Amino acid sequence: xxxxxxxxxxxxxxxxxxxTYSELIARNKDxxxxxxxxxxxxxxxxxxxxxxxxxxxxxxxxxETNGRVESxxxxxxxxxxxxxxxxVENGSEEEKTLSLLKKGLDWT
Numbered sequence: 001x002x003x004x005x006x007x008x009x010x011x012x013x014x015x016x017x018x019x020t021y022s023e024l025i026a027r028n029k030d031x032x033x034x035x036x037x038x039x040x041x042x043x044x045x046x047x048x049x050x051x052x053x054x055x056x057x058x059x060x061x062x063x064e065t066n067g068r069v070e071s072x073x074x075x076x077x078x079x080x081x082x083x084x085x086x087x088v089e090n091g092s093e094e095e096k097t098l099s100l101l102k103k104g105l106d107w108t
Contacts, residue, residue, distance in 0.1 A: 040094050042081030049080050 001009075052059045052075065062072040088094040 039081065042079060043083060043086060044097075045077040045080035046082045049076050052076060 059072060061067075063069065088098060
């Protein structure tokens with residue numbers, strides 16, 4: 001891809017981001033947020049922590065080479081949750097989310 005095409009692509013991304021983000025906020029800002037939603041959010045954050053500590057090459061490299069731990073772990077969420085063998089309810093929004101997080105989905 002030429003530099004110009006690449007630059008045009010990233011300009012388009014930048015110009016599209018704010019209107020899209022604003023629309024999503026406007027569409028969803030009044031939706032209720034329950035304690036169950038908060039628990040789900042914390043569980044997803046826990047999975048992010050798991051990925052960073054177990055699989056992320058940059059994090060692993062930093063920890064294995066005696067990097068400054070506080071700096072390496074700064075990207076982790078302040079709050080996260082874990083629950084052993086968590087199962088989502090059939091037909092729930094959580095199940096829908098998990099179905100979209102699978103490898104090999106064709107998004108085109």
